[in-house]
Amino acid sequence: MLKFSETELISTANVPQFSSxxxxxxxxxxxxxxxxxxxxxxxxxxxxxxxxxxxxxxxxxxxxxxxxxxxxxxxxxxxxxxxxxxxxxxxxxxxALSLDEQRSMTARLAFRIPIIQRILIDAAHGSVDASEYLKPFSESTKKRRLPNLRTLFVLIEQHACEDDERLLNALSNVRL
Structure with missing residues (x-):
């Protein structure tokens, strides 16, 4: 399990903002x-x-x-x-992957994103509110980034399998 000191600091540079x-x-x-x-x-x-x-x-x-x-x-x-x-x-x-394979791979690659890591690590121990991780950001930045986090968490959940019990439990503790 990652320790807090082993995760990258969350900043506007590594919290994704995208349209699609x-x-x-x-x-x-x-x-x-x-x-x-x-x-x-x-x-x-x-x-x-x-x-x-x-x-x-x-x-x-x-x-x-x-x-x-x-x-x-x-x-x-x-x-x-x-x-x-x-x-x-x-x-x-x-x-070279099919679109379905790309989306599944992307769900796994999303674990590389520091805010996704931090939220899931904390959610393994109880309920977390994703917006709390954006507190240092301006209101307009929070408003733009939170839907993108929601999209990534939905993608992760869609591609998790039943064997991913710990992940599914952590995901159920994430409030978006």
Missing amino acids: IDSALRVPEVLCALDEAQTFDQLGVYLDYDSSKKVTANKKYGENHAKLATLLDLADIVSGAPLHVCATPFSERFR
Whole structure:
């Protein structure tokens, strides 16, 4: 079992914000198909093209989904000006999975996200309110991030099996 000191500090950088989990799952597909790193705005266009969208909207969309993909080890964000998103060694393998397999794998990869770890560790010992873990954040940030946590916890629960008794018990103790 992880000890608190072994988990990463929860910050806005590692609490996901996204519009669509499916868009984040498409990040490896886009990166591998193009075979080159993409800026956030380029990635945003590939993930959700709409000719009426402003460049800043594409950039934010690409950034949010790239960051979730990075938290799941499906992509890397590399430094430079501007930042670029590139495939990881795992990206190609993930891309080869069926959509159902990708979603199941994503449910397991979500355990890599520090706030998911912390909430589940604490929920193993009793009831927890996920919003309490967002207390240091501004109200607007909490409002945007809490539904994303809900989405990830639902995904985890959907892909848990009966043998995952401890996980299912912890999930039942999470209040979203």
